[in-house]
Amino acid sequence: MPETFDLIVRGGExxxxxxxxxxxxxxxxxxxxxxxxxxQASAGExxxxxxxxxxxxxIDTQVHFREPGMEWKEDLETGSRSAVLGGVVxxxxxxxxxxxxxxxxxxxDKLARAKGRMHCDHAFYIGGTHxxxxxxxxxxxLPGCCGVKVFMGASTGTLLVQDDxxxxxxxxxxxxRAAFHSEDEYRLAERRPLARTGDxxxxxxxxxxxxxxxxxxxLVRIAKGLGKRIHVLHVTTREEIAFLAAHKDVASVEVTxxxxxxxxxxxxxxxxxxxxxNPPIRGPEHREGLWAGIANGVADVIGxxxxxxxxxxxxxxxxxxxxxxxxxxxxxPVMLTHVAEGRLTLERFVDLTSHGAxxxxxxxxxxxxxxxxxxxxxxxxxxxxxxxTHDAMATRVGWTPFDGFEAKGxxxxxIVRGRIVMRDDEVVAPxxxxxxxxxxxxxx
Numbered sequence: 001m002p003e004t005f006d007l008i009v010r011g012g013e014x015x016x017x018x019x020x021x022x023x024x025x026x027x028x029x030x031x032x033x034x035x036x037x038x039x040q041a042s043a044g045e046x047x048x049x050x051x052x053x054x055x056x057x058x059i060d061t062q063v064h065f066r067e068p069g070m071e072w073k074e075d076l077e078t079g080s081r082s083a084v085l086g087g088v089v090x091x092x093x094x095x096x097x098x099x100x101x102x103x104x105x106x107x108x109d110k111l112a113r114a115k116g117r118m119h120c121d122h123a124f125y126i127g128g129t130h131x132x133x134x135x136x137x138x139x140x141x142l143p144g145c146c147g148v149k150v151f152m153g154a155s156t157g158t159l160l161v162q163d164d165x166x167x168x169x170x171x172x173x174x175x176x177r178a179a180f181h182s183e184d185e186y187r188l189a190e191r192r193p194l195a196r197t198g199d200x201x202x203x204x205x206x207x208x209x210x211x212x213x214x215x216x217x218x219l220v221r222i223a224k225g226l227g228k229r230i231h232v233l234h235v236t237t238r239e240e241i242a243f244l245a246a247h248k249d250v251a252s253v254e255v256t257x258x259x260x261x262x263x264x265x266x267x268x269x270x271x272x273x274x275x276x277x278n279p280p281i282r283g284p285e286h287r288e289g290l291w292a293g294i295a296n297g298v299a300d301v302i303g304x305x306x307x308x309x310x311x312x313x314x315x316x317x318x319x320x321x322x323x324x325x326x327x328x329x330x331x332x333p334v335m336l337t338h339v340a341e342g343r344l345t346l347e348r349f350v351d352l353t354s355h356g357a358x359x360x361x362x363x364x365x366x367x368x369x370x371x372x373x374x375x376x377x378x379x380x381x382x383x384x385x386x387x388x389t390h391d392a393m394a395t396r397v398g399w400t401p402f403d404g405f406e407a408k409g410x411x412x413x414x415i416v417r418g419r420i421v422m423r424d425d426e427v428v429a430p431x432x433x434x435x436x437x438x439x440x441x442x443x444x
Contacts, residue, residue, distance in 0.1 A: 231253075238288065
């Protein structure tokens with residue numbers, strides 16, 4: 001009797017732990033059941049992947065979907081629609097909503113809002129504060145929680161733990177890896193008068209490289225003293241990459257497509273407020289430092305830091321303009337373009353977008369294209385040539401800093417737990433997202 005599957009993805013080039021090669025992927029009950037020659041097998045559904053490349057499902061470990069409280073910018077439905085249109089199978093969403101996600105009630109509210117509305121799988125960060133530090137050990141164990149997020153420098157929202165004693169209090173009470181926005185709030189406060197009205201170039205002068213490295217050095221010192229694991233989000237400076245290379249025992253590292261692609265002052269002169277984010281887009285020398293971190297293995301994951309604001313908000317004169325930009329839908333095509341242009345291999349892309357998340361966050365059943373794991377697949381056409389446009393963006397704000405970008409490589413299908421959710425730029429099986437599971441909370 002020939003084997004039968006629910007779905008066979010047939011004839012694509014598979015990229016996984018075994019390397020690259022033509023293979024079929026068989027799916028049964030939402031899990032990968034076989035990888036290899038399945039030409040004699042049958043299935044209820046067959047996806048013809050001939051000429052395409054089959055990757056482990058891309059996981060975006062930093063998004064801001066703005067719900068609850070700021071739904072005019074984004075909500076869980078539109079943000080997750082952007083995700084699956086971009087080839088992303090799962091997202092980790094940030095706590096700086098209104099209200100902040102800082103307790104069981106606000107976490108449960110987000111999970112309830114996500115149920116039956118989100119198109120991709122999802123988990124939510126708990127915000128670490130001075131007030132809830134003593135309870136974080138219990139909060140980080142709640143189902144649907146991907147960990148604790150701490151803002152050491154002020155950004156969008158009101159969460160802020162700027163002092164060493166506060167950071168120490170947070171880390172002392174947790175057992176999982178905590179994620180940090182690492183900018184030194186004391187230095188930022190001193191430098192805010194340097195902002196020049198209407199001049200976005202001054203953004204990365206106000207939030208200078210020293211603000212970042214000074215904070216990251218403080219953070220690592222505290223983490224080492226307590227023997228705790230930390231994840232440094234959106235690293236932007238060459239100095240941080242060099243420093244963190246010596247502290248991989250406690251620190252994992254995220255970089256973003258924006259910081260790997262854009263550079264000041266050109267980006268600010270061209271995009272004005274649409275180039276503004278925290279930490280800022282910096283000069284080309286720092287972008288080169290981030291690419292060195294990709295090449296030498298210091299960077300562990302790529303996160304989009306998808307953080308939309310409306311065009312009207314972005315049009316305000318600096319510094320009244322808010323920081324943040326959309327990115328979850330463009331992560332894959334932008335990074336595949338860097339692959340096509342030789343800045344990283346496809347295997348390194350997979351490591352940064354799937355395997356890294358699996359390893360750093362302890363995903364129970366995601367992040368690997370292997371038998372027994374969730375059948376999460378991102379299927380791409382490496383030969384496709386498309387232009388990224390504002391009009392194609394599903395985000396509620398309807399713009400992207402990459403408008404006009406000529407992409408070399410494009411997501412053609414997004415498969416989440418064996419279900420084809422996106423195909424040929426269309427969401428075909430909506431609202432199937434479920435909470436992500438983590439090894440450290442399986443017993444909770």
